[in-house]
Amino acid sequence: MAIITIPRKPLTLAERAYLPQIAAGLRITLRHFFQPSETLQYPEERPAIPPGYRGVPTLVRDPNGREKCVSCQLCEFVCPPKAIRITPGAIPEGSPNENVEKAPQAFDIDMLRCIYCGLCEEVCPEEAIFLQTQYSMSGGSREEMVNHKDRLYELGGTLPDRHYKWDKKKAAAETPPGH
Amino acid sequence: MADFFFNLPLIVQGLLKGLAVILVVFPMSSLCTMAERKVCAWIQGRPGPNRTIIPWAAYVPVLGGVLQRLGLFQLAADGLKFLVKEEPVPGHVNKPYFILAPIVAMIPALTTVTVVPFGAYLSGGKVHPLVLANVDVGLLAVFAVSSLGIYSLILAGWASNSKYAFLGGVRASAQLISYELSLTLAVLPVFLWINAPGSAGSLSLVRVVAYQSQPGFWGGAWFLFTMPLSALIFIIALFAETNRQPFDMPESEADLVGGFHTEYGAFKWALFFVAEYANMIVGSAVFTLLFLGGWNPLPWIPLETLAGWLHLLGHPFILGLVSIAIFLGKIVCLIFIFMWVRWTVPRFRYDQVMKIGWQKLLPLAIANLVVYALGIALLSK
Numbered sequence: 001m002a003i004i005t006i007p008r009k010p011l012t013l014a015e016r017a018y019l020p021q022i023a024a025g026l027r028i029t030l031r032h033f034f035q036p037s038e039t040l041q042y043p044e045e046r047p048a049i050p051p052g053y054r055g056v057p058t059l060v061r062d063p064n065g066r067e068k069c070v071s072c073q074l075c076e077f078v079c080p081p082k083a084i085r086i087t088p089g090a091i092p093e094g095s096p097n098e099n100v101e102k103a104p105q106a107f108d109i110d111m112l113r114c115i116y117c118g119l120c121e122e123v124c125p126e127e128a129i130f131l132q133t134q135y136s137m138s139g140g141s142r143e144e145m146v147n148h149k150d151r152l153y154e155l156g157g158t159l160p161d162r163h164y165k166w167d168k169k170k171a172a173a174e175t176p177p178g179h
Numbered sequence: 180m181a182d183f184f185f186n187l188p189l190i191v192q193g194l195l196k197g198l199a200v201i202l203v204v205f206p207m208s209s210l211c212t213m214a215e216r217k218v219c220a221w222i223q224g225r226p227g228p229n230r231t232i233i234p235w236a237a238y239v240p241v242l243g244g245v246l247q248r249l250g251l252f253q254l255a256a257d258g259l260k261f262l263v264k265e266e267p268v269p270g271h272v273n274k275p276y277f278i279l280a281p282i283v284a285m286i287p288a289l290t291t292v293t294v295v296p297f298g299a300y301l302s303g304g305k306v307h308p309l310v311l312a313n314v315d316v317g318l319l320a321v322f323a324v325s326s327l328g329i330y331s332l333i334l335a336g337w338a339s340n341s342k343y344a345f346l347g348g349v350r351a352s353a354q355l356i357s358y359e360l361s362l363t364l365a366v367l368p369v370f371l372w373i374n375a376p377g378s379a380g381s382l383s384l385v386r387v388v389a390y391q392s393q394p395g396f397w398g399g400a401w402f403l404f405t406m407p408l409s410a411l412i413f414i415i416a417l418f419a420e421t422n423r424q425p426f427d428m429p430e431s432e433a434d435l436v437g438g439f440h441t442e443y444g445a446f447k448w449a450l451f452f453v454a455e456y457a458n459m460i461v462g463s464a465v466f467t468l469l470f471l472g473g474w475n476p477l478p479w480i481p482l483e484t485l486a487g488w489l490h491l492l493g494h495p496f497i498l499g500l501v502s503i504a505i506f507l508g509k510i511v512c513l514i515f516i517f518m519w520v521r522w523t524v525p526r527f528r529y530d531q532v533m534k535i536g537w538q539k540l541l542p543l544a545i546a547n548l549v550v551y552a553l554g555i556a557l558l559s560k
Binding site: 022025026028029030032033035037038039041 | 218220221222223224225226519520522523524
Protein backbone atom coordinates (compact mmCIF):
# COMPACT_ATOMS: atom_id res chain seq x y z
CA MET A 1 0.00 0.00 0.00
CA ALA A 2 1.28 3.32 -0.97
CA ILE A 3 1.14 6.13 1.51
CA ILE A 4 -1.72 8.44 0.76
CA THR A 5 -0.93 12.00 1.64
CA ILE A 6 -4.00 13.98 2.47
CA PRO A 7 -3.33 17.65 1.99
CA ARG A 8 -4.15 19.73 5.01
CA LYS A 9 -6.34 22.48 3.71
CA PRO A 10 -5.64 25.94 5.03
CA LEU A 11 -8.45 27.32 7.17
CA THR A 12 -10.96 29.44 5.36
CA LEU A 13 -11.58 33.00 6.41
CA ALA A 14 -14.85 32.02 8.09
CA GLU A 15 -13.05 29.34 10.06
CA ARG A 16 -10.32 31.70 11.12
CA ALA A 17 -12.79 34.38 12.13
CA TYR A 18 -14.25 31.74 14.47
CA LEU A 19 -17.53 33.58 14.93
CA PRO A 20 -19.47 31.60 12.27
CA GLN A 21 -18.24 28.43 13.95
CA ILE A 22 -19.51 29.67 17.30
CA ALA A 23 -22.84 30.53 15.68
CA ALA A 24 -23.10 26.98 14.33
CA GLY A 25 -22.37 25.62 17.80
CA LEU A 26 -24.93 27.93 19.34
CA ARG A 27 -27.54 26.66 16.93
CA ILE A 28 -26.87 23.08 18.01
CA THR A 29 -27.03 23.86 21.70
CA LEU A 30 -30.22 25.85 21.21
CA ARG A 31 -31.80 22.87 19.51
CA HIS A 32 -30.88 20.70 22.48
CA PHE A 33 -32.16 23.40 24.83
CA PHE A 34 -35.69 22.85 23.55
CA GLN A 35 -35.51 19.07 23.33
CA PRO A 36 -36.95 17.04 26.21
CA SER A 37 -34.41 15.81 28.70
CA GLU A 38 -32.98 12.32 28.47
CA THR A 39 -32.76 11.80 32.19
CA LEU A 40 -34.44 8.89 33.94
CA GLN A 41 -35.77 10.10 37.31
CA TYR A 42 -34.24 7.06 38.96
CA PRO A 43 -36.02 5.97 42.10
CA GLU A 44 -39.43 6.77 40.58
CA GLU A 45 -38.67 5.64 37.04
CA ARG A 46 -36.77 2.40 36.57
CA PRO A 47 -34.78 1.40 33.53
CA ALA A 48 -36.20 -1.37 31.34
CA ILE A 49 -34.19 -4.51 32.10
CA PRO A 50 -33.17 -6.31 28.91
CA PRO A 51 -33.60 -10.11 28.67
CA GLY A 52 -30.50 -12.00 29.71
CA TYR A 53 -29.62 -9.41 32.31
CA ARG A 54 -27.46 -10.70 35.14
CA GLY A 55 -28.85 -9.28 38.35
CA VAL A 56 -28.68 -10.62 41.87
CA PRO A 57 -28.53 -14.45 41.97
CA THR A 58 -31.73 -15.94 43.33
CA LEU A 59 -33.20 -19.38 44.03
CA VAL A 60 -36.46 -20.32 42.33
CA ARG A 61 -39.30 -22.73 42.97
CA ASP A 62 -41.13 -24.70 40.34
CA PRO A 63 -44.85 -24.05 39.72
CA ASN A 64 -45.75 -26.70 42.27
CA GLY A 65 -44.00 -24.72 44.95
CA ARG A 66 -41.22 -27.22 45.30
CA GLU A 67 -37.75 -25.81 45.82
CA LYS A 68 -35.67 -26.86 42.87
CA CYS A 69 -32.24 -26.78 44.47
CA VAL A 70 -31.04 -30.22 45.45
CA SER A 71 -27.88 -28.87 47.14
CA CYS A 72 -25.51 -30.57 44.73
CA GLN A 73 -23.09 -27.76 45.56
CA LEU A 74 -21.89 -27.37 41.97
CA CYS A 75 -22.52 -23.63 42.15
CA GLU A 76 -20.56 -23.45 45.37
CA PHE A 77 -17.62 -25.15 43.69
CA VAL A 78 -17.79 -23.14 40.49
CA CYS A 79 -18.25 -19.76 42.14
CA PRO A 80 -15.04 -17.84 41.34
CA PRO A 81 -15.13 -15.44 44.33
CA LYS A 82 -16.46 -18.18 46.66
CA ALA A 83 -19.58 -16.20 47.48
CA ILE A 84 -21.89 -19.20 47.82
CA ARG A 85 -22.01 -21.44 50.86
CA ILE A 86 -24.43 -24.38 51.00
CA THR A 87 -25.17 -26.69 53.87
CA PRO A 88 -26.88 -29.75 52.35
CA GLY A 89 -29.73 -31.29 54.25
CA ALA A 90 -31.92 -34.35 53.96
CA ILE A 91 -35.59 -34.14 53.14
CA PRO A 92 -37.68 -35.30 56.09
CA GLU A 93 -40.01 -38.29 55.83
CA GLY A 94 -43.55 -37.52 54.73
CA SER A 95 -42.71 -34.20 53.12
CA PRO A 96 -44.41 -33.55 49.76
CA ASN A 97 -40.94 -33.40 48.25
CA GLU A 98 -40.07 -36.85 49.47
CA ASN A 99 -38.65 -38.28 46.28
CA VAL A 100 -36.27 -35.38 45.75
CA GLU A 101 -32.71 -36.32 46.59
CA LYS A 102 -31.77 -33.52 48.95
CA ALA A 103 -32.54 -29.88 49.73
CA PRO A 104 -30.29 -27.16 51.10
CA GLN A 105 -30.49 -26.70 54.83
CA ALA A 106 -28.79 -23.34 54.46
CA PHE A 107 -27.94 -21.47 51.31
CA ASP A 108 -26.00 -18.22 51.71
CA ILE A 109 -24.78 -15.92 48.95
CA ASP A 110 -22.46 -13.20 50.14
CA MET A 111 -23.35 -10.26 47.91
CA LEU A 112 -20.17 -8.46 48.97
CA ARG A 113 -18.24 -11.22 47.21
CA CYS A 114 -20.55 -12.00 44.29
CA ILE A 115 -19.26 -10.74 40.97
CA TYR A 116 -22.47 -11.40 39.04
CA CYS A 117 -20.62 -13.68 36.60
CA GLY A 118 -23.57 -16.03 36.20
CA LEU A 119 -21.46 -19.23 36.37
CA CYS A 120 -23.76 -20.58 39.09
CA GLU A 121 -26.76 -20.24 36.80
CA GLU A 122 -24.83 -21.85 33.98
CA VAL A 123 -23.62 -24.80 36.03
CA CYS A 124 -26.86 -25.59 37.85
CA PRO A 125 -28.20 -28.96 36.64
CA GLU A 126 -31.58 -28.37 38.24
CA GLU A 127 -32.22 -24.87 36.82
CA ALA A 128 -32.63 -23.72 40.38
CA ILE A 129 -30.47 -20.63 40.56
CA PHE A 130 -31.04 -17.66 38.28
CA LEU A 131 -29.55 -14.20 37.98
CA GLN A 132 -32.73 -12.20 37.59
CA THR A 133 -33.61 -8.52 37.20
CA GLN A 134 -32.86 -7.30 40.71
CA TYR A 135 -29.91 -4.90 40.31
CA SER A 136 -29.88 -2.81 43.43
CA MET A 137 -28.68 -4.24 46.74
CA SER A 138 -28.08 -2.23 49.84
CA GLY A 139 -27.40 -3.01 53.47
CA GLY A 140 -26.13 -1.34 56.60
CA SER A 141 -23.70 -4.07 57.61
CA ARG A 142 -21.74 -6.99 56.22
CA GLU A 143 -24.25 -9.43 57.71
CA GLU A 144 -27.11 -7.70 55.94
CA MET A 145 -25.37 -8.14 52.61
CA VAL A 146 -25.46 -11.94 52.89
CA ASN A 147 -28.60 -13.34 51.27
CA HIS A 148 -29.87 -16.31 53.23
CA LYS A 149 -32.06 -19.05 51.85
CA ASP A 150 -35.44 -17.49 52.66
CA ARG A 151 -34.38 -14.18 51.16
CA LEU A 152 -33.07 -15.93 48.05
CA TYR A 153 -36.41 -17.69 47.50
CA GLU A 154 -38.25 -14.43 48.18
CA LEU A 155 -36.19 -12.69 45.50
CA GLY A 156 -36.43 -15.58 43.08
CA GLY A 157 -40.10 -16.41 43.22
CA THR A 158 -41.45 -19.03 40.86
CA LEU A 159 -40.31 -19.57 37.33
CA PRO A 160 -42.10 -21.71 34.73
CA ASP A 161 -40.69 -25.21 34.50
CA ARG A 162 -40.38 -27.33 31.37
CA HIS A 163 -39.35 -30.62 32.92
CA TYR A 164 -41.06 -31.35 36.26
CA LYS A 165 -38.19 -33.74 36.78
CA TRP A 166 -39.05 -34.76 40.34
CA ASP A 167 -42.75 -35.25 39.54
CA LYS A 168 -41.74 -37.70 36.83
CA LYS A 169 -39.35 -39.46 39.21
CA LYS A 170 -42.07 -39.72 41.80
CA ALA A 171 -44.53 -41.06 39.24
CA ALA A 172 -41.92 -43.58 38.08
CA ALA A 173 -41.30 -44.68 41.66
CA GLU A 174 -45.01 -45.12 42.37
CA THR A 175 -45.72 -47.06 39.17
CA PRO A 176 -45.10 -50.79 39.63
CA PRO A 177 -41.96 -51.91 37.88
CA GLY A 178 -41.99 -54.19 34.87
CA HIS A 179 -44.70 -52.26 33.15
CA MET B 180 -44.57 58.16 49.71
CA ALA B 181 -42.12 59.84 47.38
CA ASP B 182 -42.34 63.07 49.39
CA PHE B 183 -41.68 61.19 52.59
CA PHE B 184 -38.58 59.63 51.03
CA PHE B 185 -37.18 62.91 49.76
CA ASN B 186 -37.75 64.57 53.16
CA LEU B 187 -35.52 62.05 54.90
CA PRO B 188 -31.98 63.10 55.78
CA LEU B 189 -29.62 62.62 52.87
CA ILE B 190 -27.56 59.97 54.63
CA VAL B 191 -30.66 57.87 55.38
CA GLN B 192 -31.71 58.19 51.75
CA GLY B 193 -28.29 56.99 50.68
CA LEU B 194 -28.39 54.07 53.09
CA LEU B 195 -31.86 53.06 51.90
CA LYS B 196 -30.74 53.22 48.28
CA GLY B 197 -27.65 51.17 49.05
CA LEU B 198 -29.78 48.61 50.85
CA ALA B 199 -32.12 48.49 47.87
CA VAL B 200 -29.17 47.81 45.57
CA ILE B 201 -27.94 44.96 47.74
CA LEU B 202 -31.47 43.58 48.06
CA VAL B 203 -31.87 43.57 44.29
CA VAL B 204 -28.40 42.58 43.09
CA PHE B 205 -27.80 39.77 45.59
CA PRO B 206 -30.97 37.81 44.85
CA MET B 207 -30.55 38.46 41.14
CA SER B 208 -27.02 37.11 41.21
CA SER B 209 -28.06 34.05 43.16
CA LEU B 210 -31.01 33.52 40.81
CA CYS B 211 -28.47 33.67 38.00
CA THR B 212 -26.50 30.82 39.57
CA MET B 213 -29.63 28.67 39.48
CA ALA B 214 -30.48 29.86 35.97
CA GLU B 215 -26.96 28.88 34.95
CA ARG B 216 -27.43 25.36 36.28
CA LYS B 217 -30.82 25.08 34.62
CA VAL B 218 -29.66 26.41 31.25
CA CYS B 219 -26.66 24.10 31.38
CA ALA B 220 -28.89 21.16 32.20
CA TRP B 221 -31.40 21.88 29.47
CA ILE B 222 -28.67 22.31 26.87
CA GLN B 223 -27.18 18.98 27.95
CA GLY B 224 -30.54 17.17 27.90
CA ARG B 225 -30.89 16.95 31.68
CA PRO B 226 -33.66 18.31 33.92
CA GLY B 227 -31.25 20.02 36.32
CA PRO B 228 -31.83 20.47 40.06
CA ASN B 229 -35.49 19.54 40.58
CA ARG B 230 -35.80 17.63 43.83
CA THR B 231 -35.29 19.92 46.79
CA ILE B 232 -38.48 21.04 48.46
CA ILE B 233 -39.49 22.41 51.84
CA PRO B 234 -41.95 19.89 53.34
CA TRP B 235 -44.92 22.23 53.69
CA ALA B 236 -44.32 23.75 50.26
CA ALA B 237 -45.09 20.35 48.77
CA TYR B 238 -48.74 20.81 49.80
CA VAL B 239 -49.19 23.96 47.67
CA PRO B 240 -50.99 22.54 44.64
CA VAL B 241 -49.40 23.63 41.35
CA LEU B 242 -46.97 26.30 42.45
CA GLY B 243 -45.02 24.07 44.85
CA GLY B 244 -44.28 21.54 42.14
CA VAL B 245 -43.33 24.18 39.60
CA LEU B 246 -40.95 25.90 42.02
CA GLN B 247 -39.48 22.52 42.89
CA ARG B 248 -38.86 21.67 39.27
CA LEU B 249 -37.32 25.11 38.71
CA GLY B 250 -34.91 24.39 41.55
CA LEU B 251 -35.75 27.46 43.60
CA PHE B 252 -35.65 25.55 46.88
CA GLN B 253 -32.30 24.13 45.87
CA LEU B 254 -31.14 27.72 45.58
CA ALA B 255 -32.29 28.46 49.13
CA ALA B 256 -30.66 25.27 50.37
CA ASP B 257 -27.37 26.15 48.67
CA GLY B 258 -27.42 29.66 50.10
CA LEU B 259 -28.14 28.32 53.57
CA LYS B 260 -25.36 25.77 53.23
CA PHE B 261 -22.84 28.45 52.28
CA LEU B 262 -23.90 30.49 55.30
CA VAL B 263 -23.76 27.80 57.94
CA LYS B 264 -21.01 25.45 56.82
CA GLU B 265 -17.57 25.59 58.32
CA GLU B 266 -15.27 28.15 56.76
CA PRO B 267 -11.88 26.59 56.45
CA VAL B 268 -8.91 28.92 56.09
CA PRO B 269 -5.84 26.98 54.94
CA GLY B 270 -2.82 27.34 57.20
CA HIS B 271 -0.45 28.54 54.51
CA VAL B 272 -2.38 31.58 53.33
CA ASN B 273 -1.79 35.23 54.05
CA LYS B 274 -4.83 35.64 56.25
CA PRO B 275 -5.71 39.36 56.13
CA TYR B 276 -5.45 39.55 52.34
CA PHE B 277 -7.07 36.15 51.94
CA ILE B 278 -10.16 37.40 53.76
CA LEU B 279 -10.00 40.83 52.12
CA ALA B 280 -10.10 39.46 48.57
CA PRO B 281 -13.75 38.33 48.40
CA ILE B 282 -14.83 41.57 50.06
CA VAL B 283 -12.90 43.54 47.45
CA ALA B 284 -14.62 41.44 44.78
CA MET B 285 -18.01 42.57 46.01
CA ILE B 286 -17.17 46.30 46.12
CA PRO B 287 -17.00 47.03 42.36
CA ALA B 288 -19.84 44.62 41.72
CA LEU B 289 -22.17 46.52 44.02
CA THR B 290 -20.78 50.02 43.42
CA THR B 291 -21.15 50.09 39.66
CA VAL B 292 -24.87 49.41 39.97
CA THR B 293 -25.39 52.84 41.51
CA VAL B 294 -24.49 54.75 38.35
CA VAL B 295 -26.40 52.50 35.98
CA PRO B 296 -29.87 53.84 35.14
CA PHE B 297 -32.43 51.06 35.10
CA GLY B 298 -35.65 52.72 34.02
CA ALA B 299 -37.44 55.98 33.38
CA TYR B 300 -40.76 57.67 33.97
CA LEU B 301 -42.49 60.57 32.25
CA SER B 302 -43.48 63.60 34.25
CA GLY B 303 -44.41 66.95 32.82
CA GLY B 304 -43.51 65.79 29.30
CA LYS B 305 -39.93 65.07 30.35
CA VAL B 306 -38.21 61.73 30.74
CA HIS B 307 -36.76 61.27 34.20
CA PRO B 308 -34.31 58.39 34.49
CA LEU B 309 -34.45 56.05 37.45
CA VAL B 310 -30.89 55.89 38.72
CA LEU B 311 -29.32 55.91 42.13
CA ALA B 312 -26.59 58.41 41.22
CA ASN B 313 -27.08 60.22 37.93
CA VAL B 314 -23.49 61.30 37.52
CA ASP B 315 -22.20 62.95 34.39
CA VAL B 316 -19.19 60.65 34.16
CA GLY B 317 -21.59 57.69 33.88
CA LEU B 318 -19.78 55.07 31.88
CA LEU B 319 -16.37 56.29 33.01
CA ALA B 320 -17.44 55.59 36.59
CA VAL B 321 -18.50 52.08 35.61
CA PHE B 322 -15.19 51.38 33.88
CA ALA B 323 -13.11 52.96 36.63
CA VAL B 324 -14.77 51.06 39.44
CA SER B 325 -15.16 47.76 37.65
CA SER B 326 -11.48 47.69 36.75
CA LEU B 327 -10.83 47.62 40.50
CA GLY B 328 -12.27 44.14 40.38
CA ILE B 329 -8.89 42.88 39.16
CA TYR B 330 -7.46 43.60 42.58
CA SER B 331 -9.66 41.02 44.21
CA LEU B 332 -8.44 38.33 41.81
CA ILE B 333 -4.80 39.33 42.23
CA LEU B 334 -5.20 39.52 46.00
CA ALA B 335 -6.91 36.14 46.10
CA GLY B 336 -4.26 34.58 43.91
CA TRP B 337 -1.37 36.10 45.82
CA ALA B 338 -2.70 35.58 49.34
CA SER B 339 -3.53 31.94 48.70
CA ASN B 340 0.18 31.06 48.56
CA SER B 341 -0.46 28.26 46.13
CA LYS B 342 0.69 27.73 42.58
CA TYR B 343 -2.72 27.24 41.03
CA ALA B 344 -4.22 30.28 42.67
CA PHE B 345 -1.15 32.34 41.83
CA LEU B 346 -1.24 31.36 38.16
CA GLY B 347 -4.95 32.11 38.11
CA GLY B 348 -4.34 35.55 39.56
CA VAL B 349 -1.58 36.29 37.06
CA ARG B 350 -3.75 35.20 34.18
CA ALA B 351 -6.65 37.23 35.51
CA SER B 352 -4.64 40.42 35.69
CA ALA B 353 -3.15 39.95 32.23
CA GLN B 354 -6.48 39.11 30.67
CA LEU B 355 -8.51 41.85 32.31
CA ILE B 356 -5.98 44.52 31.43
CA SER B 357 -5.76 43.32 27.82
CA TYR B 358 -9.47 43.32 27.18
CA GLU B 359 -10.21 46.57 28.99
CA LEU B 360 -8.52 48.42 26.14
CA SER B 361 -10.82 46.96 23.50
CA LEU B 362 -13.82 47.42 25.78
CA THR B 363 -13.15 51.12 26.20
CA LEU B 364 -12.22 51.73 22.57
CA ALA B 365 -15.38 49.99 21.39
CA VAL B 366 -17.69 52.42 23.16
CA LEU B 367 -15.87 55.57 22.07
CA PRO B 368 -17.72 55.88 18.73
CA VAL B 369 -21.01 55.93 20.64
CA PHE B 370 -19.90 58.90 22.67
CA LEU B 371 -18.34 60.61 19.68
CA TRP B 372 -21.73 60.33 18.04
CA ILE B 373 -23.85 61.66 20.90
CA ASN B 374 -21.54 64.51 21.86
CA ALA B 375 -21.85 67.09 19.12
CA PRO B 376 -18.61 69.00 18.57
CA GLY B 377 -18.52 72.27 20.47
CA SER B 378 -21.22 71.39 23.00
CA ALA B 379 -20.61 70.30 26.55
CA GLY B 380 -19.47 66.68 26.45
CA SER B 381 -20.98 64.01 28.61
CA LEU B 382 -20.43 60.33 29.27
CA SER B 383 -23.82 59.98 30.89
CA LEU B 384 -25.55 56.69 30.16
CA VAL B 385 -28.92 58.43 30.41
CA ARG B 386 -27.95 60.60 27.48
CA VAL B 387 -27.03 57.55 25.39
CA VAL B 388 -30.51 56.19 25.90
CA ALA B 389 -32.06 59.58 25.19
CA TYR B 390 -30.23 59.56 21.88
CA GLN B 391 -31.69 56.20 20.99
CA SER B 392 -35.25 57.36 21.73
CA GLN B 393 -35.42 60.21 19.27
CA PRO B 394 -38.04 60.30 16.53
CA GLY B 395 -37.09 59.51 12.96
CA PHE B 396 -35.24 56.66 11.31
CA TRP B 397 -31.72 57.55 12.47
CA GLY B 398 -32.90 58.88 15.81
CA GLY B 399 -34.78 55.77 16.85
CA ALA B 400 -32.21 53.28 15.63
CA TRP B 401 -30.42 51.53 18.44
CA PHE B 402 -26.66 51.80 18.33
CA LEU B 403 -26.59 48.05 17.78
CA PHE B 404 -27.74 48.75 14.21
CA THR B 405 -25.67 51.82 13.53
CA MET B 406 -22.51 50.49 15.18
CA PRO B 407 -22.66 46.68 14.97
CA LEU B 408 -18.91 46.22 15.11
CA SER B 409 -18.65 48.28 18.28
CA ALA B 410 -21.36 46.16 19.84
CA LEU B 411 -19.60 42.96 18.80
CA ILE B 412 -16.23 44.04 20.15
CA PHE B 413 -17.87 45.30 23.32
CA ILE B 414 -19.66 42.04 24.04
CA ILE B 415 -16.59 39.92 23.28
CA ALA B 416 -14.51 42.08 25.60
CA LEU B 417 -17.32 41.88 28.14
CA PHE B 418 -17.10 38.08 28.10
CA ALA B 419 -13.40 38.39 28.86
CA GLU B 420 -13.87 41.07 31.50
CA THR B 421 -16.45 39.06 33.40
CA ASN B 422 -14.28 35.92 33.18
CA ARG B 423 -16.94 34.02 31.33
CA GLN B 424 -16.32 31.07 29.09
CA PRO B 425 -14.65 30.99 26.60
CA PHE B 426 -12.39 33.44 28.39
CA ASP B 427 -12.46 32.05 31.92
CA MET B 428 -8.69 31.82 32.12
CA PRO B 429 -8.47 32.89 35.78
CA GLU B 430 -10.63 29.95 36.77
CA SER B 431 -9.95 27.30 34.09
CA GLU B 432 -10.68 24.37 36.36
CA ALA B 433 -9.19 21.91 33.88
CA ASP B 434 -5.62 23.15 34.21
CA LEU B 435 -5.67 25.30 37.36
CA VAL B 436 -8.04 23.35 39.64
CA GLY B 437 -10.07 26.44 40.46
CA GLY B 438 -7.69 29.22 39.54
CA PHE B 439 -7.71 32.16 41.88
CA HIS B 440 -10.35 30.66 44.17
CA THR B 441 -8.71 27.25 44.54
CA GLU B 442 -8.13 27.75 48.27
CA TYR B 443 -11.50 29.31 48.97
CA GLY B 444 -14.56 27.60 50.30
CA ALA B 445 -17.93 28.23 51.86
CA PHE B 446 -19.14 31.81 52.02
CA LYS B 447 -15.97 33.44 50.79
CA TRP B 448 -16.14 31.38 47.62
CA ALA B 449 -19.84 32.19 47.29
CA LEU B 450 -18.95 35.89 47.43
CA PHE B 451 -16.63 35.48 44.44
CA PHE B 452 -19.38 33.63 42.67
CA VAL B 453 -22.01 36.26 43.39
CA ALA B 454 -19.57 39.01 42.40
CA GLU B 455 -19.01 37.32 39.05
CA TYR B 456 -22.74 37.27 38.36
CA ALA B 457 -23.20 40.81 39.65
CA ASN B 458 -20.50 41.89 37.20
CA MET B 459 -22.35 40.07 34.46
CA ILE B 460 -25.58 41.84 35.35
CA VAL B 461 -23.91 45.24 35.36
CA GLY B 462 -22.09 44.44 32.12
CA SER B 463 -25.34 43.39 30.47
CA ALA B 464 -27.02 46.53 31.79
CA VAL B 465 -24.31 48.71 30.29
CA PHE B 466 -24.54 46.85 26.99
CA THR B 467 -28.32 47.31 27.00
CA LEU B 468 -27.98 51.03 27.66
CA LEU B 469 -25.31 51.57 25.05
CA PHE B 470 -26.48 49.37 22.20
CA LEU B 471 -29.97 48.06 22.93
CA GLY B 472 -31.79 51.30 23.62
CA GLY B 473 -32.04 50.96 27.39
CA TRP B 474 -35.68 50.95 28.50
CA ASN B 475 -37.15 51.56 25.04
CA PRO B 476 -39.31 48.58 24.21
CA LEU B 477 -38.36 48.16 20.53
CA PRO B 478 -36.15 49.94 18.06
CA TRP B 479 -37.94 53.01 16.64
CA ILE B 480 -40.57 52.70 19.38
CA PRO B 481 -39.43 54.80 22.35
CA LEU B 482 -40.95 54.52 25.82
CA GLU B 483 -43.08 57.66 25.27
CA THR B 484 -44.88 56.04 22.34
CA LEU B 485 -45.55 52.91 24.34
CA ALA B 486 -46.85 55.04 27.21
CA GLY B 487 -49.21 56.75 24.76
CA TRP B 488 -50.51 53.42 23.50
CA LEU B 489 -51.04 52.03 26.98
CA HIS B 490 -52.52 55.35 28.30
CA LEU B 491 -49.85 55.48 30.97
CA LEU B 492 -48.81 59.10 30.41
CA GLY B 493 -50.54 60.16 33.61
CA HIS B 494 -49.19 57.30 35.72
CA PRO B 495 -45.47 57.87 36.21
CA PHE B 496 -45.24 55.14 38.85
CA ILE B 497 -46.68 52.37 36.66
CA LEU B 498 -44.71 53.59 33.67
CA GLY B 499 -41.56 53.43 35.77
CA LEU B 500 -42.31 49.81 36.62
CA VAL B 501 -42.98 49.02 32.96
CA SER B 502 -39.69 50.57 31.91
CA ILE B 503 -37.83 48.63 34.61
CA ALA B 504 -39.50 45.44 33.39
CA ILE B 505 -38.41 46.14 29.80
CA PHE B 506 -34.88 46.89 30.93
CA LEU B 507 -34.68 43.77 33.09
CA GLY B 508 -36.10 41.71 30.23
CA LYS B 509 -33.25 42.79 27.99
CA ILE B 510 -30.73 42.03 30.73
CA VAL B 511 -32.20 38.57 31.21
CA CYS B 512 -31.87 37.90 27.48
CA LEU B 513 -28.24 38.99 27.53
CA ILE B 514 -27.50 36.85 30.57
CA PHE B 515 -29.08 33.92 28.80
CA ILE B 516 -26.72 34.57 25.90
CA PHE B 517 -23.80 34.59 28.35
CA MET B 518 -24.86 31.19 29.65
CA TRP B 519 -25.73 29.83 26.23
CA VAL B 520 -22.25 30.68 24.96
CA ARG B 521 -20.65 29.25 28.07
CA TRP B 522 -22.23 25.85 27.55
CA THR B 523 -21.46 25.85 23.84
CA VAL B 524 -17.88 26.98 23.39
CA PRO B 525 -14.81 25.33 24.89
CA ARG B 526 -12.25 27.42 26.72
CA PHE B 527 -9.50 29.15 24.75
CA ARG B 528 -5.89 28.40 25.48
CA TYR B 529 -4.10 31.15 27.35
CA ASP B 530 -1.96 32.14 24.37
CA GLN B 531 -5.07 32.23 22.20
CA VAL B 532 -6.74 34.57 24.66
CA MET B 533 -3.78 36.93 24.52
CA LYS B 534 -3.61 36.65 20.73
CA ILE B 535 -7.28 37.45 20.29
CA GLY B 536 -7.06 40.32 22.73
CA TRP B 537 -3.98 42.05 21.41
CA GLN B 538 -3.70 40.98 17.77
CA LYS B 539 -7.34 40.76 16.72
CA LEU B 540 -9.67 42.68 18.96
CA LEU B 541 -7.51 45.70 19.73
CA PRO B 542 -6.61 46.54 16.08
CA LEU B 543 -10.22 45.97 15.15
CA ALA B 544 -11.39 48.32 17.88
CA ILE B 545 -8.89 50.97 16.81
CA ALA B 546 -9.89 50.65 13.15
CA ASN B 547 -13.53 50.83 14.16
CA LEU B 548 -12.86 53.98 16.16
CA VAL B 549 -10.94 55.64 13.31
CA VAL B 550 -13.60 54.80 10.73
CA TYR B 551 -16.42 56.08 12.90
CA ALA B 552 -14.47 59.18 13.92
CA LEU B 553 -13.89 60.02 10.25
CA GLY B 554 -17.51 59.26 9.38
CA ILE B 555 -18.86 61.36 12.21
CA ALA B 556 -16.51 64.21 11.32
CA LEU B 557 -17.73 64.10 7.69
CA LEU B 558 -21.38 63.89 8.71
CA SER B 559 -21.24 66.78 11.18
CA LYS B 560 -19.47 69.11 8.79
